[in-house]
Amino acid sequence: MGDFDGNGKLDYAVMFKKGRAYYIAAFLASGAAFRQVLLESDASANSFLALARKGERYAPIINDDLDRDPVQELKADAPVSGGCESSSYLYIYANGRFKRVFTSD
Numbered sequence: 001m002g003d004f005d006g007n008g009k010l011d012y013a014v015m016f017k018k019g020r021a022y023y024i025a026a027f028l029a030s031g032a033a034f035r036q037v038l039l040e041s042d043a044s045a046n047s048f049l050a051l052a053r054k055g056e057r058y059a060p061i062i063n064d065d066l067d068r069d070p071v072q073e074l075k076a077d078a079p080v081s082g083g084c085e086s087s088s089y090l091y092i093y094a095n096g097r098f099k100r101v102f103t104s105d
Contacts, residue, residue: 002051002077004028004093013039013079013091015049024049024081026091026098037098039091040081050080052090060101061087 004011009029016023022043027034040047052058052074059071074092082088087104 002053002079004077004079004091004098006076006093011077013049013051015043015047015081017045022047024079026079028093039079039098039100040089043081044083046083047081048083050088052078052080058090058101058103060090061104 001010001012003009004013004026005028007029011029012027012034014025014027016025021041022045023038024040024043024047026037026039028037054074054076056074057071058074074090076093078093079091080088081091087102090101090103091098092101
């Protein structure tokens with residue numbers, strides 16, 4: 001639970017299994033309802049789902065070649081998923097959609 005889109009309302013992210021597939025979805029508070037956004041349709045049984053808080057710093061990795069952009073700071077809370085502790089995906093909400101950003105410690 002966190003405010004992913006910066007509107008001051010509580011949003012949710014969930015990981016669920018349907019058949020043999022695992023999914024991660026976000027639910028953004030919009031008035032009295034929620035808007036569902038599918039973040040991952042290929043998560044694995046070993047994946048985790050966590051929350052990064054507004055203000056936390058992260059270093060994105062570009063093209064999986066460890067070419068790092070400068071360290072950045074989250075402007076809103078963000079769902080985090082991954083399969084190991086040293087690398088993960090941040091789902092950063094901007095311009096009306098989520099952007100998947102690969103990060104590493």
